[in-house]
Amino acid sequence: MNDRTAEKEREIQKEQKPSFRHLLRLFLYVFRATKGISCIYLGLFVLLSFLRPLIAEIWGRYIFVVENAGNRVTEAALMLVLYWGISFAADLLESYLAPEGGGDFEQLDMVQANRQQELFKVHLLKKVNSVSPEYLEAPVMKDRMCQVFDFAGDSWNGINRKVMISGYVVVAKVISVLTIAAALYLYHPLLSILVLLAPLPTLYSVSLGEKLQFRFVKESTELQRETEYFEELLLSPAEKEIKTLGLHDFFYGKWRERADAYVIRQKKLIRNRALLQIVNSLFYNVAHVGGMVLAILLLAQGKLSLGAMSAVFAMTGTLITDSAQLIRAFGSFQAQKNRAAQFFDLMDLKEDETLESEKVSLHRAEAKGVKYRYLLTTRYTLNGVDFTLHPGEKVAFVGENGAGKSTFVKLLTGMLSPSEGTLLLNGKPTEELHPESRFDAQSVVVQDPTHYETFTLYENVFLGETHQRYEEKAIERALAFSGLSALENKLLGKYVGGTDLSGGQWQKLAIARAAYRNRDLIVLDEPTSNLDPLAETEIFEKYNSLAKDKTVIYVTHRISVARLADRIIVFKNGKIEEDGSFNELMQLKGEFARLYEVQSQWYDR
Structure with a gap:
């Protein structure tokens, strides 16, 4: 006879093979759930990506005007005012966006994160309510739901920052990098090639770091849950019974054992990611210095004017920064494919059949x-x-x-x-x-x-x-x-x-x-x-x-x-x-x- 429980077991044990399509699907899923604020946020990122190369071009134009001043003092002054005005607007905008989490003002991404969590958890809770209650009997389902809800709610390593903001950065920085690279190519082809190729090793290191993070979360969920259980036990009304039975030290030992094990794993993760960050910084600085040296050599050969070199300096710095951010964001984005697949492992669970709800009364x-x-x-x-x-x-x-x-x-x-x-x-x-x-x-x-x-x-x-x-x-x-x-x-x-x-x-x-x-x-x-x-x-x-x-x-x-x-x-x-x-x-x-x-x-x- 057909074992219907076996069908449910196959359903909850089924794990989708992580792929990039899961990420795109998740990005669009969240974008549709938060259309308004997502459009605003993406638009601001794209605007910022255009402002940085524009600032570099204005600075180069200002140097050129000053170098050949003559009676063009008014034009130089206007260039300077325009430069500082756009720079101020860009800095203000970047402070609100704070893609790296270092904004001075209240970060707009926190507004989006809170709104996304609210709307996103509505979908998650509806899904949990729509599947068979029997699924909740299985510990593997509890772990999966715990990991998905943590992913949705984590302000630093969750969906908002690792998927949505990373996705916005990828779109915006692709526009910025292509625009600046084209401008540098007009000055000299080597300038754009050098600064585009140098940050590529960052892609591998960022991807590796995110994989380490995912493995840590997946392997430590049960340990974290046990740690929280013993901590709650020691702080709950059960502490009265625990004291009368002389069990405080026993449960404290259980909590300490698991907490220490969790911290050891976490320290290892932090150490490995710090080493990867050092490697990223090394490649970033080598590329930046290389671009500046090449610009100076071109100036010495008479292939660049002083104003053009100033623009190249500014553009090179912006391109290096944007290239690094693009690769880092893309690496962070694509590294979430495991968690995206895990999310859809839950969301694609078979729901209770859609039958028409009717008022029934038990007769037999x-x-x-x-x-x-x-x-x-x-x-x-x-x-x-x-x-x-x-x-x-x-x-x-x-x-x-x-x-x-x-x-x-x-x-x-x-x-x-x-x-x-x-x-x-x-x-x-x-x-x-x-x-x-x-x-x-x-x-x-x-x-x-x-x-x-x-x-x-x-x-x-x-x-x-x-x-x-x-x-x-x-x-x-x-x-x-x-x-x-x-x-x-x-x-x-x-x-x-x-x-x-x-x-x-x-x-x-x-x-x-x-x-x-x-x-x-x-x-x-x-x-x-x-x-x-x-x-x-x-x-x-x-x-x-x-x-x-x-x-x-x-x-x-x-x-x-x-x-x-x-x-x-x-x-x-x-x-x-x-x-x-x-x-x-x-x-x-x-x-x-x-x-x-x-x-x-x-x-x-």
Whole structure:
């Protein structure tokens, strides 16, 4: 039988071979996303590329006029004023553009970077939301997303500076270099050839430096993530438990070990790139001096006037600078092809099929020979499950840890898709239903609910149904249902200056959110693990009374609570071991009865 998980594995493991087309595609992708500011920025770079050779030509003309002054003092003065005026404009413009990051004013590229990050991350977040949630189960996908988001947000080594600004510089400097080279060629062909060929070794060294940077990022992502995890652990509320267990030194050692390893790799990268920069500077200065010596020799031979030599000096310096910037920018640009390919590895992931979203209500769910294994693993968590869920049933899923209960719930709720077998909802295969339609048809409470801090208590409940009008009375009823009616409607989250809730209160808040959502299918995946048995029983009893004709699935480890359900499903080793009412399963004296006896001993002591 076709293993659908294998298809997803091939999809997430597929890596495109880096090529220059990925860079062009990425440049155009970002340019289209930020048309306005990108056009302004590119236009300013091109304008600057024309101003520098113009300044050199005006300076040469000024020297020529001064050399042959006579009665042309006014013309010389005008030339000087024009020279300083255009130079000031060029310097001001370069300070704003600051392609090398050394501008004196607030850099325009920071404005673009912030705007690009905002618009760019909109596309990234939409993409992440459009792919199957199952992809997020794979660590390789988490690493890829982390690297792509870092590339988008890094102000120094990210998309803005390394791709967009480098791309602008390439376009502008090509115009500048060709213009100046043509002018120098008219003075003497050797002048343009010398200064154009000399910086070429820079292309190789820059490309090599960027490859070293990419390899460092790719190989250090996991190490950096582990370092950040242990640092956050030592600074989080978990530090209280860490101190009481005497684990501070242990976790500090883990953090220090990884931080040191990361720093060693980073030092090696910085050292190698510094050596490459020294080589670049050497070639740059040799070419500059060579151009000046050649101009002096031509002057001595009478092939250049003093004014022409002054213009050549200025143009040579500008051409050397622009050639070096062009090659450096092109090297930096083309070296990003690995990261560009990595970006499109994410963006080209197959999305959930574009099906028409429609309002659905669960009438019947049926699993036929369903198997499931998590991405990039070989063991089947579910191994041939046959199950039918009827509308209005109150069903409890029980079993030991790892038996497959929560995995099967994820399949029913659309977070995962069967590796093999068929899962039908209302008689239709789940792949024919729009994911959003499935999500919209259910209320789900998980074991470890998200703590939505920076929101008030009432806003936290409202998150359960943001597509409808905010109804305070309905929110208050949901809070009363979950046992939180005594809490004040205040901002939540200790670290944002709000109220701190206990683990049990956060779980009750998630239950209130599900009650406010009010769907035909209610899934409670161990939502009361932080509550005492009496509170858990009360919650389930309330859901039974609230649900009435709704379908409810309980996932619980507390066997005593399962007796509240109409039907109990016992999972064992990835299969349904038993199926029946509480009394029927107790009479079987099988797995359920064994679990019940084991747990009842704790209460009989």
